Structure formats: C-alpha cells, structure tokens
Amino acid sequence: MTPKPYTHKDAVPYRPLDWTGLYPPAYPKGAVPNHVALVMDGNGRWANRRGLTRIEGHRAGESTLLDVVAGAIQAGVRHLSVYAFSTENWARSPDEVRFLMGFNREVLHRRRDQLNEWGVQVRWAGRRPRLWGSVVRELEYAQRLTAGNDVLTLTMCVNYGGRVELIDAMRSIAEDVAAGRLKPSAVSEKLVQRRLYVPDMPDVDLFVRSSGEQRTSNFLLWESAYAEFVFLDTLWPDFTREHLWRAIDVYLDRDRRFGGAVDAPDTAL
Ligand code: FPP
Numbered sequence: 001m002t003p004k005p006y007t008h009k010d011a012v013p014y015r016p017l018d019w020t021g022l023y024p025p026a027y028p029k030g031a032v033p034n035h036v037a038l039v040m041d042g043n044g045r046w047a048n049r050r051g052l053t054r055i056e057g058h059r060a061g062e063s064t065l066l067d068v069v070a071g072a073i074q075a076g077v078r079h080l081s082v083y084a085f086s087t088e089n090w091a092r093s094p095d096e097v098r099f100l101m102g103f104n105r106e107v108l109h110r111r112r113d114q115l116n117e118w119g120v121q122v123r124w125a126g127r128r129p130r131l132w133g134s135v136v137r138e139l140e141y142a143q144r145l146t147a148g149n150d151v152l153t154l155t156m157c158v159n160y161g162g163r164v165e166l167i168d169a170m171r172s173i174a175e176d177v178a179a180g181r182l183k184p185s186a187v188s189e190k191l192v193q194r195r196l197y198v199p200d201m202p203d204v205d206l207f208v209r210s211s212g213e214q215r216t217s218n219f220l221l222w223e224s225a226y227a228e229f230v231f232l233d234t235l236w237p238d239f240t241r242e243h244l245w246r247a248i249d250v251y252l253d254r255d256r257r258f259g260g261a262v263d264a265p266d267t268a269l
Contacts, residue, residue, distance in 0.1 A: 012114065014114055014117060015066075015070075019070075020240075022241065025245065033077060035201070037220050039207075039208070040064070040239075041210050041236055043235070043236050046235040046238065047060070047237075058099065061237050064238075066114070070241060072244060074241070084158045085160070086160060087126075108142050112145055121154070125155050125201070126197060155198060162220055162221030165196055166222060192222070204227040205251070206228050206247060210235060211236060212231065226256070230250045
C-alpha cells in the first residue's frame with residue numbers, strides 16, 4: 001500500500017544542502033569516514049531542562065537530523081546510520097512509545113522528498129514484528145522512492161537492536177544447518193554478514209553519540225567491531241552539522257590499526 005500523498009499541512013520548505021552557509025574543512029582525500037553511525041541521544045534531558053515534556057525534545061530533534069544529514073553529504077560521508085528507535089525503547093511509557101512510532105512515520109513522510117532531492121538513499125534496518133505497519137509502509141515507500149540515489153545512504157534503524165540482529169542471523173543460519181542446506185563449517189564472518197538486516201552495509205568507521213553518555217546501547221554491534229568512538233557532550237537537539245565535523249576531526253587524528261601493530265621504538269630517548 002502506498003502511504004498517503006503530501007498534504008499542505010506536512011509541507012516543509014526545501015533547502016539546499018548549504019542553507020546554513022557553513023562548509024566543512026577541506027579533508028585529505030579518502031580520509032573521511034565512509035560510514036558514520038549516530039546515536040541521537042539527549043532529547044529527553046534537553047526538554048526536561050527547559051520544563052518541557054520528553055516528546056517536545058524528540059520534536060526538536062527532527063531538524064537536527066536533517067542538518068546532520070546535509071553536513072554529512074557536504075563532508076563526503078557515504079553512509080550514515082541513525083538509531084531512531086531501539087528494541088529496548090518499547091520499555092518507555094506507552095505515551096512516549098506511541099509518540100515515537102508516529103513521529104518516525106511523520107518524519108519520513110515529511111522529509112522523504114527533501115532527502116530524495118539531495119540524492120539520499122533511505123534504507124531501514126530493524127525487526128518487523130511489533131513495529132507499527134504504518135511505519136513499515138513509510139519506510140518501504142521511502143526506500144522505493146530513493147532506491148536510485150547514491151550520494152549518501154541513510155539507514156534508519158527503527159525497532160533495531162544489535163543483539164536481536166545477531167539472533168535473527170543465527171536463527172536463519174541454524175535453520176539452514178538443521179535442514180541440511182548448510183554445513184556448520186561453512187559458517188564464516190562473510191556468511192553472518194549476509195544474514196544481517198542490511199547485508200551490504202559497510203563496517204562502521206566512526207561511531208558518534210551525542211549527550212555525553214559513553215555506551216553503545218546495543219547499536220550496530222557487529223558492524224562497529226573496528227569503529228572509532230567519539231562521544232560529544234552536546235544534547236541531540238543542540239547538535240549541528242559542525243558537531244559532526246568536529247567528530248570527523250577527532251576521527252582523523254586516530255590511529256586505526258585493525259588489530260595490527262607497527263614496532264617503532266622512540267629514538268629520541
Ligand atoms: C534518544 O533521546 C532519542 C530517541 C530514542 C529518539 C530518536 C531520535 C529522534 C526522535 C530525533 C530524530 C527523529 C527521527 C524520527 C529519527 P532520549 O529520549 O534517550 O534522551 P535522554 O537520554 O535525554 O532521555
């Protein structure tokens with residue numbers, strides 16, 4: 001089923017990527033992280049500190065997401081994955097859960113044409129059971145609408161959890177083994193990767209979390225095995241594309257060894 005078309009009430013003004021007049025630093029060629037994972041944390045605290053409800057905080061986070069997507073494109077990031085609703089978020093109050101479900105649907109609806117205009121390919125990663133049908137329909141519609149775009153892939157992680165993603169992958173492998181379609185010895189990293197929600201999602205290079213919390217909260221566990229982690233204190237509604245660029249600056253100063261090592265005794269001693 002095709003979600004309802006735009007109505008005047010949904011309209012959000014289109015903007016060019018650089019509507020803020022800000023530009024990222026000139027990064028060295030090939031140095032920008034290919035895949036950035038983003039935990040958009042701090043909406044509730046931002047709102048409560050202003051005497052507002054948590055829901056108002058989520059509302060304020062919508063424009064941040066658009067700003068950061070635009071900033072990621074400007075910087076040359078090719079994949080951006082955002083944690084929009086986790087499998088653990090069902091534990092929140094029924095009102096907040098209801099709001100977040102409807103909000104995910106509305107944000108996709110309101111912003112899909114703008115994202116399409118920017119050349120963003122929208123994808124969904126997550127578990128289908130329990131997720132509202134109307135949210136799945138918006139996600140699938142946005143995926144179809146933007147399927148031909150290749151400027152940046154925006155993966156909306158909705159009803160997503162790193163552990164359940166691995167459980168779902170293990171189940172599908174176990175079923176194939178039990179049915180004799182697969183030998184246990186054929187289970188490899190590549191095979192597990194192919195059973196993930198988005199099999200061709202590249203490994204995360206840079207994992208950013210706003211709000212000062214320093215944990216992964218079950219986000220992209222497999223995909224972030226060798227990610228560089230950058231935690232910024234800013235709450236999500238106050239976050240801007242410049243914070244993303246700051247995180248990229250920190251990333252560029254990191255020494256990524258992927259388990260390898262180079263012997264380099266200090267000759268100045
Ligand atoms: C985390 O803040 C945020 C969420 C669980 C919601 C996801 C993000 C948004 C609503 C902003 C963009 C919109 C979409 C649909 C992607 P929190 O509620 O955990 O804040 P707290 O840690 O201060 O309580």
